[in-house]
Amino acid sequence: MSGDPLLPPIFSDWFDRRGWRPRAHQLDLLRIAGSGRSALLVAPTGAGKTLAGFLPSLVALAGRPKGAKAGGLHTLYVSPLKALAVDIARNLDAPIAEIGLPVRVETRTGDTPAHKRTRQIDRPPDILLTTPEQLSLLIAHREAAALFAELRCVVLDELHALVTSKRGDLLSLALARLHRLSPGLTAIGLSATVREPDELRKYLVPQKAPDAPSLADLVVVQGGAKPDLRMLEIDRRLPLAGHTAYQSMPAIYDLIRAHRTVLVFVNTRLQAEYTFQELWRLNDDVLPIALHHGSLDAQQRRRVEAAMAAGQLRAIVCTATLDLGIDWGDVDLVVNIGAPKGASRIMQRIGRANHRMDEPSKAYLVPANRFEILECRAALDAVEEAAQDTPDARIGAPDVLAQHVLGMACADAFDPVALYDEVTAAAPYVGLTWEEFEQVVDYVATGGYALRAYERFAKILRGPDGLWRVRDARTAQQYRMNVGTIIEATTVKVRLARSLRGKPGTVLPKTGRVLGEIEEDFAETLTVGDTFLFAGEVLRFEGLAEDEALVTKAGPGTDPAIPSYAGAKFPLSTFLAARVRALIADPFEWDRLPKQVSDYLLQQRRRSLLPGPRDLLVETFPRGGRHYLTAFPFEGRLAHQTLGMLLTRRLERARLRPLGFAANDYGIAIWTNRDLSERIGFEPRFLEDLFAEDMLGDDLEAWLDESAMMKRTFRQCAVIAGLIERRFPGQKKTGRQVTISTDLVYDVLRKHQPDHLLLRAARQDAATGLLDVRRLGMMLRRIQGRIIHKALDRVSPLSVSVMLEIGRERVYGEGADEILAEAEAQLLEEALA
Template sequence: MTHLPPALSDWFAARGWQLHPHQRAMLEAAADPATLLIAPTGGGKTLAGFLPSLAEITAAPKAGLHTLYISPLKALAADIRRNLRRPIEEAGLPIRVEDRTGDTGATQRKRQRADPPHILLTTPESLALLLSYEDAPRIFAGVQRVILDEIHALAESKRGDQLMLGLARLQSLSPGLRRVGLSATVEDPPALARFLGGGAQILHADPGPDPDIAMLETEAPPPWAGGGGRYAIPDILEQVRRHRTTLIFHNTRAQAEIFFHHLWLANEDALPIGIHHGSLSREAREKVEAAMAAGALRGVVCTGSLDLGIDWGDVDLVIQVGAPRNVKRLVQRIGRANHRYNAPSRALLVPANRWEVIECQAALEAVRDHRLDGEPRGPGPLDVLCQHILATACAGPFLADDLYTEVITAGPYATLSRADFDDCLNFCATGGYALRAYDRWQRLMQRDGKWQLRDPRAAAVLRQNLGTIIDIETLKVRLKGRMGGIPLGEIEESFAATLTPGDTFLIGGEVVRYENLNELTVEVSRQPGRDPKVAVFNGTKFATSTLLANRILDQLQRPSWPDLPAHTAKWLNLQRQVSRMPEPDRLLCESFPHEGREHLCLYGFAGRNAQQTLGILVTKRMEELRLAPLGFVCTDYATLIWGLEPVTEVGMLFDLAQLREGLETWLAENAVMKRTFRASAIIAGLIERSHQGRRKTGRQATFSSDILYDTLRRFDPDHLMLRITRQEAMRGMVDFGRIEDRLTQVAGRIDLVRLDRVTPLAAPLFLEPGRIPVQGEGRERLAEAAAARLMAAAGLA
């Protein structure tokens, strides 16, 4: 067992602190190859991860890197540095701690490579960059431990795949490396332990008290459709008044901006309230973070940028506006309140509409039952592997056999076949069959059996393009003025293209006036007003998880709903009287006329992406069957289709083989594939997002990727990048797997209920935005009828 150095023990004793059992357990497990610690927020899990390192470095201080700490957020690394320095400095420990992220200056980065600190705090992207340098073996030769904080968040994205490949490389450079994973929200600990690798053992801390969580009772009922929760602003403001600091979470950045704007207009008491999300400038985010840490803010409207374990101040209430979509994310957000061990977190849910009332109740019950969701992840993506191969070549020559052996030690790539690895290597070397004639994609060559860069000068451009976060198609926003003006954040390029001088929009909670576009910067001036446009921010739009969808279906089967507000229970009772309730093992379809059109409502409960795909495929089948569909709209729970002919039989619409065939045909020509190809091509290194320090515009990248996509489809349809694109589209934007799972679950038990009017559950879908038209026979018939009426009116019939 590793023991704390006396100086640190004395420092703890002077404050009357004692180590928690899980912190002692981490000291006892210090020599183990890999450990996954699952501990509640506020339980000191990050300190538990560092204690063995503090003890080992103090016991045998020597120059060089001992411990790497990796977090998903740059701000989290900076926060940990501040928190670590206090015990180190006050206990007089001979330990140097530094962070290295995208915000670290070039001079400091250069010095860190020459003289690494004992503990380096960084991100997956910065680690990948460090490993790509020729001196990586020297930098990492003595590293003893790597600590992965919030590992559950990393495991859910390609950043985690990139990180695990980096750890496999680190393990080769330092065979004695020990791994530590830290998390508060884990639905499947053994799966996360396999992701961490190294035969990780799992340590569970005392989970502490259950959170104090409820639905906010509002004076006004939620609307029938829409989002944002504006109806609840008076009630939310009252909660802000009653608490020290309240975090008000939203699911998207645009919703956060709209809500903050109206919250501020209603804030007659001038309570200090801020806004924080990933599209704001670093300066704006740091200003809010500093104010929170100082206890100067009563409320902060935020998004996922504050999901993770940053301890900004005395937060005593979390409010989630809008259905959480994911129980694990909700638990993570709840943990921001009362960030102390054995103190219950307090949270309130605010549904944005009537459907979300049901989802919020299902999420509340899931939290109380300690049930977390998480969709199983597939094998490690090949575009990330391609990037890793190129980065490895930047560091020096390598043998293919050695690299393959190393790669399959990474959890996500444990089942990688040699054939797939060789395909990725061939792609990195030549670009593949259709592109091998072009010099720009001839990047690797073999010499003495080892693979190396064909042109060493290419390393600089490859390093500029490392990373799996696709943040393309955004433009910086600055206040117009001298020296480039004050940075405010960024907006999507597609939104900027719609602006004309004088237009106003929201960013950072204030209304600004668009002045002009100066190269890749949107220049604005302050323009107070109440009716701005709203930037279309590129934040993640989550789909309701399978676990939550299933719990909602179970909830709908209850004989009554005493836990739901009276207005929602009345709505559900009326549905039961008029039609039927959707059931877990059956698929409910309702058919009815409304305003001269025939409607079909499909209650799939498969998440928004899958429900939209279902709308596309079913309307395609309806077109083939001469049912003349005109359009559809969807939510996470249902798809509403309208057309000219009534649907009297639905079995033929849900033949899985025909749906799959229809999907293949649709994907072949659809823009979804081009968008997916573009993202994967950037990650794999086929398309540059930066060249010689200059970042390409979204339009430039799109133009390049569209040409490549069309070329490969025509001349090399089995190209690696097209295979990757199809895999990514199927599990991403299209989410066809959830449709397959749902149809397999119902096993042909599909109920069609024919009614003479709109049903209670279908009614809110008529109010949903985002209607998608269907071009086909129905539109042609409408045009012919309109032409006939026009000619008749002109006396020409």
């Protein structure tokens, strides 16, 4: 029997009919929420987090008197993924129908039709499942106060994945507004295991002071079956570079044949298209294999999700769009192609297999090159130890706050003091000073003093009553069209157009179905007749019409390109990087590595040396009439690219005339016409000075001022803060238009207002995001006094991997792999001669 005093009989009966017993954490959450307190539930995959999160709401709604009029929106559920919101709605339908509850559940995402979104304002459901962006739009609505007046519970799913980004900042501000609109609100956070649960507990409840944090209650579920995680080992030799894993495709296909349903995760949309095509090429059994990534048309994604839920697919090749929480119990294997880049990320992904607490999740890691074998080994060890690498808590971004301030003006006139009190109740903004808040409001009102002469930058106006209001209806409409913090590259739709009868190659615009979107930069490289892979098809480009790329299906024998996507690469986490360094430095651990990797490390030790876990190995050698310097910090591509830019500046000052640099996740290579070995030998402190921490001072500032990457960072902040709109009523700016607009503003602000809010926001982002300056600073501190130089007469085995990054073109697939293989063979022959 499932009897419990907290559980009404109709729920106990339902558990009994299902042959279940309510779990302790589900009852704990019911008890806490019933007393009006907020709570964080931390639980492993398959522990029933979703049911636990909704149980208090379902019990409360079931207790309404029969025939009572619906009381408006009762529970709000926020998910980081559209697909997860749709999946949760489907899973909620079962208990609601089986128990016979008079509860209406609806979803609201960017894919929801406009007429349905309008109806949800006028006649809200009992439970609304939505995303952070849609929540921001809801609280900025004129009817927000009425809509949320009866709100009793908000459930934040996959909270650990939300709070580490600007999206989490935006959600925290929305949550602070909900707490004000509905003072008795209970917030429930659902999270996978995290390193610092207190950071999430602060996020859920209003904060009062930075040094006296308020915390939600904590419920932790212990136990759960240990995951069955392995590395896929094949007989074929893996290269030192490349990310296609083409050597492993036959083995991956065999895994699909041997299992019921498989999720094949890749790290980028580009990899997804390539992997799907390769698996179909091997698919002699004609197994139902599907493709799922964020650039595909929404209807196509929904069809794939529905087919998966119905058990009609044997495999889906997917990206992070299916990373979180999707509950497909029939999935019995996860395959992750490429290095996971983080321990927590791979734990999240492998939890999609056997999505039940008492069954082990089964997964394979598939390294694409020999360095990824090291990463995968480090990740396997971290999972075995249940170690986590969750990022640190964020300080709220000022550009996100500017967007929120405008949204609150769209909802109603606001008093700045009251809004400041509300904003600082959000955990990321608890340390915000009144002066900083005033600067944000002034920016929204004027654009800043350097731009205040231009009326179009004035978004809000202050009335005689001291309240701030949105300037006009057009400004409010532009806000609604541009809300959110996810800055995707500008895209064009891909439409499968129909050919004019009797005239092959002549297509009709606006005919045929939309397959999805490709990035504008890629579309502009295409000429009529070019072919490319998209949505699992080989397509022939027929031309551009307005904002659409018109395509037809290509015939056999074509050699298609694959669309490239910006911002798709995950950085190697600091946590895994440290483990990789320790693994390389300890020969006793090499027995756990494939022989081709241990042999490679042994060759490096004989030819040069291997650094200790805290050391920095620097190698110098001549090749092809040039002189090279390679260094191996193992701190991720972003930090290495920034390091490369700063080192080349210093080498230029030293009159060593650097010609260029290349970087990957593991190291950097710089080349010049001057003999670096000779200079280092002549000046004993040369390398210590070259890698000195003070490069993050004047050198960094000077580089940031002229860096194209800094302009890109500023561009993203300007779009989020509403300085530059991507979309207007009836039109959408091209990527080039946005770039030109923001670059002009950037130059004006640098000259006339160097302390402008958005320049500060861009620098804050540079420290932790695109340029990874904070991580670079930690590395420079780590290596002080621990730089080891090795002067060589030719390239070393370790240097081959980063040398392969030099001059790589934007090609993908077997052609690119063949080019890399040829270059690798030549370099290794030199290294081992």
